[in-house]
Amino acid sequence: MKVLSVHDLKPEDSLRLDFDEGAFDSQAAWESELEPFLRTLEAYANGWMPDVVQGKRRRKYTRSSFWKAEEEERNGTGASLGLYRTKWPALDMTLRLPFPPSPPELGVSISVQPLSLFADAKRCLDFVEMVRAWASHYPVTHAAAHSLADLGLADSPLFGRDMQTSIRDGFDKLYELFWLNVFGPKLVEAVGRERMLSTPAWRVEELPNGCVLLVTWPTAADFASDEARLAQARAYCHLRPDLDFATVLRTLRERSATLAPVEPRFHPDVAPLLSRVVDDVAIHERQRKIAELNAFEPPEPEEWRPADAALPPDVADPQRELEHYSYLAELLVALLHTKVPSVFKATPESLTDVDYQFWHESFPRVFEREHIDAHAVPAIGAYLGQILIRHLGGRWIPRQRLEETQVLVGGRVWFPFARAWRYMRSCQSLLDASLTQLYRVAERHRG
Structure with a gap:
């Protein structure tokens, strides 16, 4: 049963809920103890109810x-269940259930994509009621729901701490205020119950178990609007009177500006590759990356000569060399075929897929330089040369030295092995000297 992954959709922001350390009786019958959880989920998951549950297999x-x-x-030690959807919107939900001697603490994480689903006030109200019901039955240390992208800019859940400190201390004090918040009794008392209940926010409610539910704004999707940021800053500074309101508001507005949509205007030779690169970065870094790559101008390829300046063949058996190039190209297919199935097709689009995969893996940084130069570079150069021949009508001009080997296309000869060597110098050179760009330039000059 195929579920809809967030990777199947256009990269967009999500609504993220982290409901941590919800107390429950692990000694009680699980069905009775989890009945309120499931009943609430089924009642309030308005438009995003899971239709798949995954244990050892999906059902x-x-x-x-x-x-x-x-x-x-x-x-x-416990159980961890996944809940998903098979159709839009995408849902990634995990329920964590511990066994003794682990603390009896239920954990829930939910990501619903896209965040725009929560521009609807009724859907947001249902979400709030769901969390309220869970927190009333399973008192938490802390729970929050907010934009996934803005959580990234807030450095949640580290908040400037190292990982070990974050794991040890958790949300032990008020580091940030989000769209929806549930504060456990310890946090409430640390802030002051009276102060917390008087917070200027859209909804503030004391729960029967001493937790406090606080929602800053009616809808989650417009968290970055100036009105919502003003409300967020007012509530946060009320709870943290040590903070300067102007500074907090400026920081929130800067985060909104960072997340404001930027129209991609990538260099046409490498636009397909840069689109893949952008889609690979964290959602909170996406708009900044688009702006950075809009300004990116790949250097013109240097690995060519006019056809009348081509180096002549200097091998004893040209046919044997051509067979060797084919063998080398097959090595790249063998290396990448699992992760890049299109490599079998050997098309111009395959080059972009190869470019992206090497960039995604940080290949020049991760793998040993000796092996890259001895094995990857020859295979990449041969594969690039074969595509120039197959799709642009080129032909090999074999040389004893691979870096001098050329492919004649129209009025130019290209040096695919020299390009592959330059390409594999660094992660940045995968973009500066991409296979995609060389092919596009060769295509323009083949006439």
Whole structure:
């Protein structure tokens, strides 16, 4: 059963909920203890209800399939279940259930994409009511729902701490205020219950177990609007009177500006590659990356000569060399075919897929330089040369030295092995000297 992954959709912001350390009775019958959780989810997951539950395998969501998955996932320390959707919007939901001697703390994480789904006030109200019901039954240390992109800019959950400190201390004090917040009794008392209940926010409610629910604004999707940022800053500075309102508001507005959409205007020779690069970065870095790559101008390829200045063949057996180039190209296919299936097709589009995969893996940085130069560079150069021949009508001009080997296309000869060597110098050179760009330039000059 195929579920809809966030990777199947255009990269967009998500609504992220982290509901941590919800207390529950792990000694009680699990069905009775989790009944309120499931009942609330089914009542309030307005437009994004999971239809798949995953234990050892995926099943259509029903109560019985949920319990089957829970039984499958039980181990010595607990169980972790995934809940997903098969159609838009995308959902990635994890439910964590610990066993003794681990603390009896239920954990839930939810990502719903796109965030724009929560421009609807009724859907947002339902989401708030769902979290309220969960927090009333499973009192938490802290819970928050907010834009995934803005969480990234806020450095959540580290908040400037190292990973070990973050894991040790958790949300032990008020580091940030988000769209929806649930504060456990310890946090409430640390801030002051009276102060917290008097926060200027869209909704502030004390729950029966001493937790406090606080929602800054009616809808989650417009968190970055100036009105929502003003509300967020007012509430945050009320709870943290040590903070300067002007400074907090300026920081929030800067985050909104960072997330403001930037129209891609990439250099046409490498636009397909740069689009893939942008899609690979974290959602909170996406707009800055688009702006950076809009200004990117790849250097003109240097690996060519006019056809009348071509180096003549200097090998004893040209046919044997051509067979060797084919063998080298097959080595690249063998290296990448699992991650880049299009490499079998050997098309111009395959070059872009290869470029992206090497960039995605940080290949020049991760792998040993000796092996890159001895094995990857010859395979890449041969593969590039074969595509120039197949799609642009080129022909090999073999040379004893691979870096001098040329492909004649129209009025120019190209040096694919020299290009591959330059290409593999660094992660940045994968973009500066991409295979995609050389092919496009060769295509323009073949006439």
